[in-house]
Amino acid sequence: MxxxxxxxxxxxxxxxxxxxxxxxxxxxxxxxxxxYEKPSEKRAREQAEAVRRHRKLLRKRMDREGY
Incomplete structure (x- = not known):
């Protein structure tokens, strides 16, 4: 950089x-x-982040469509 x-x-x-x-x-x-992050904690964190991203995408989509 x-x-x-x-x-x-x-x-x-x-x-x-x-x-x-x-x-x-x-x-x-x-x-x-x-x-150190245990593998199970890492999996849970990444899954939670994916859910958060998906919900955010859905919120944006709903706003765009006017719901």
Whole structure:
């Protein structure tokens, strides 16, 4: 990952880097890897995330169709 520093503006470059890392999911992955996660817990978490994504998709679809 690469961020350009323009006009010695490190703060702006740091904000851009953090935004890129957030979009890529690096912070989330770091948080998950901080502690060991049992395979059964991982399966349950991933299943819950899939359900959440599906419900969100359905909500958006219903809004678009006007229900």
């Amino acid at each position: 690469q961020v350009l520093v323009r006009d010695n503006n490190v703060d702006q470059a740091l904000r851009a880097l953090k935004k890129k890392m957030q979009r890529e999911g690096i912070f989330r992955e770091m948080k998950l890897r901080r502690n």
